[in-house]
Amino acid sequence: MRQRRLLTLGAGLCTAATLGLVSPHPALAAPGDCSHTSPTSRPTLTYGDTGTAVKQAQCLSNIWGGQPPKLALDGVFGSTMLKKIEWIQGCHGLPQSGVIENRTWHVLYHPALDCYDPYPS
Template sequence: MSRNGLITMGVALCTAAAFGLAVPHTAAAATNRCSYTSSTLRPTLTYGDTGSSVKQAQCLSNAWGGQPPKLALDGDFDTVTLKKIEWIQGCHGLPPNGVIEGHTWQVLYHPALDCYDPYPA
């Protein structure tokens, strides 16, 4: 990326942060921090599942900024994880069904800069 491109991106992120918009880490940063499984391992996960793939999804979901709570990285797909996944899906126009599959994995690895859907109480 050119120097001007980096400056433009930096200004945009600082401006977003100044206005209180949620600005998650980049997908590359999240991927580097979240190494519970390979980024190519993307099994279908549902409420009640456990294990390292659930922990990977929890870690990736924590890259989101804003109000949603940080998930415990316990590998347990519980109601708190379900609620966060449904919210993330809604932010990306996916059906908020709480099932982590192909499209949901994609958005976990490549989060939007912000979501205007309020986090459920």
């Protein structure tokens, strides 16, 4: 009887999620607060770059944990952002180049639920 209730509850939650009645886990939700550029705008960014695309990457990286917990949304790709991008890349097994290219944009828009790499001090 208990198993049947759990299955019914699970099916109901799946249906509610499909209909948009239940919010997804925050890490799985679309980054609604990050609307500085279109999600399809994914230029290659490197240390020293500035502009709205950098601000978008800063905003998306703030969804992740790590230290510092939040980057300033100033649109400047500085050393603090470089360190955080390298850490995020390492969490996904990407080369830790610090360059934000298509694969790094992808992980910024789809953050991992957990990263077991310690944040560099």
